[in-house]
Amino acid sequence: MSDIKEKISKLCPVAEFEEGECLLVSVPEKDWYPLAKALKEDPELNFDVLSAVVGMDWKESLGVVYYLTSTAHNWDMLAVKVAVADRENPMIHSVQDLWHVANFQEREVYDFYGIKFINHPDMRRFFLRNDWVGYPLRKDYDDDPKLNPVRLNDEENEDDTMQLIEEADGTVTEHKKKVFEENDYVVNIGPQHPSTHGVMRFRTAVDGEVVKKVDVVSGYIHRGIEKLCESLGYPQMLHFTDRMDYMSAHQNRHCLCSCIEKAMGLEVPARAVVIRTMMDELMRISSHLLSFGCTAMDLGATTAFFYGFREREQILDIFEKTCGARMSMNYNVIGGVIADLHPDFQKDVKALLEILPSRLKEYHQVFSGNIIAKNRMVGVGMLKKEDAINYAITGPSGRGSGWSCDCRKKHPYAAYADVEFDEVLEYGCDSYSRYMVRMKEIEQSARILEQLVDNIPEGPVRAQVPKIVKLPVGRWYQQVEASRGTFGVYIESDGEKTPARVHFQSPCFNLVGVMDLCCTGYMIADLITIGAALDFVIPDIDR
């Protein structure tokens, strides 16, 4: 770590360091871009993944906290804090040319904090309408409904965008641009469309059947969870996580609980740790089964869809017995889990494990091995490993490009260090590889469950937690491997019982970021295949 400090001090003498769970560097805005370039390109630092971009309002200044990860150096993380004092017209240099994932991330920050990113090619709002007044996540945001009534008219000028270009002498000028070219034939796929897996809208320029460009329009079901969290106590805000990626409800909530526990210095009982791990893996199997079903259905094989749902039903029954709900389980709480396992839990899990291998074989017979399915998926939606890293595509989609990015292996948490399982990697970089990673991960999850199901330690399921949870002053970032990739929670606390800022770094947000890259040059039908194989869940994007 001291090595990094020295290097950074050399590049930026005014940088301030703050030790914490990972090193935090505060740099002035003017030094940020050169530093970012060095952090990424210096072979000894090599921070090749931009894990999170968190917009911040510290009242006296606005800014961004970037979390960087170095895959080459043991997945070490580094946080960089960039603040600007100007509240009227805050500007920070864009790093989307270094890490392409920053493209949408910076648009989100612009949307909620009004920070403009210099040299960003497409500086539009991401979630809100372009006629929205104000920046909602700022602390001084005026939420008077008169300013932002429910608008019944269509959004105007949705094709307009702008770019801030920095001249050689340092002046920044605004350039108006259009998203599509004048004669583009733009087909609206979504927001109400059977195969966008939710309320997602892809404005797709097509040439005949061939896709020329995909413009992702998001925010139709954005609920402002991050803003809501700022006014709620820590135990209260847990409920939101189940409603983001509802197919990773347990993992998401696990992540938020771990982050709060880490901040409180709370030890979780051994039984709860194992229960959490098992629930995460059950959730992963259920999510991958759903993904299998939906991929099959999007490709027109409706029967395979029902087969996937048949087995998923069994998992939902297990959840129902223990958690009392089939979706939005609300099971993890700070310090453990809310209730002990149902007496049937072990029996039900064993019954599931027994049928899974034969059912997986059936899926492969009816769908994976089908010549039409293969023709539709093999070689479709190529995403090279470099691109997967650059766009921070984690989870099964990243591993389908041969990128070893499993958080359970890289930063083991819960009981993952004690169980044996393989990280599934496929090297085809196409939709079929992504699909196959999921199918094989079901087997690995089953393997984890097999090891744990008879080894659940006795004891309490919940640690003693004070009635009012207060976190010390500081910031924490916690990651878990959700069903669709690395899910991160960022909490910044002022020492109050409500957080100063909560940010959820969802994997699906990055997944839609590659839609344009993956789909360009393929056909309309492939866009659906690619979307199905990437397997994004919209509420996870629209937090």
Next chain:
Amino acid sequence: MFNFGIITNWFNNLLTGCMPDWLAVTIECVVIAVLILLTYTVLALFYILYERKLCAWFQCRLGPMRVGPWGVLQVFADMFKILVKELIDLKGTDKFLFKIAPYIVITSSVVMLACLPWGLGLQIINYNIGIFFILAVSSLGVLGILLAGWSSNNKYTLIGAMRSGAQMISYEISLGLAIITIVIFAGTMNINELVWEQANGWFIFRGHVPAIIAFIIYVIAATAETNRGPFDLPEAEHELTAGYHTEYSGIHFGFFYLAEYLNLFIVSGIASLMFLGGWMPLHVPGWDGFNAIMDYIPSIVWFVGKAFFISFVIIWFKWTFPRVRIDQLLAFEWKYLMPFALANMLLMAVFVALGWHF
């Protein structure tokens, strides 16, 4: 075997006996038209239930169960619902073409239905180029689909219509070639003669290798012709929401829907006519006792049974295979299916010339 001609002749004599010929013919035409439309509706209702039940069984479900025993009345409820639904007029559509398109589609399918040989003596018109006529009329349907897609003024429908045009025109070639292969073997295009030719064994047995190949090509091409999975690209609901009929509502949508199901029956009926003997019972030369027993089953049961069987196979395709992509679809037709069908036609010609058949 019961000859339905007895009934029709009796009816004809009854009418001509008490009125001038022109009136008798007019009345007969009206009666036949009503009968065809009735058959059309009943068959469509049956097919909707047939497919829903079959698909449910493939998918470990029960299908409709609530209305009537085993849900048999569900289709009537659905039909009634679709009849009372509002026909929505949309801004920006080409009103005339938009309204006429479903009628074109349904007319072509009704005319095809009228040409089928339903049983011994149950045939409306005996045409010397009957099968040729059916092929010609079947091409009309695509016109309606193209018009529907174009006149809706919607990008999804337009893409659906473009796909449909490319697909149906392409697969018609294979379909035609497969039929011509059998025409070469039979030496006639007259539907009645085609059936009688198969009295001593169906074409699929008598023509063996080339006939079986032609049958497989025909079933594939027919699946594509009827826009059914895995070739349901014109309406690919996961890509184009509903393809060419996205903007239709009420009974206008119902016409497309009915025509699609009826086309399934019609292509199955043609397959049974060309390959499986039409209404002709299964006859094995020399097995007189067996043949006599087979003759006890009414001819209409044979025809409809064979058609239902082939429909079952096509439905089975749909609920098993994923959908192909448009370029794969066209490549399959032009690169593999059509050359193969052409070669098979030559093969059949050689077989016929050399007498290598039963």
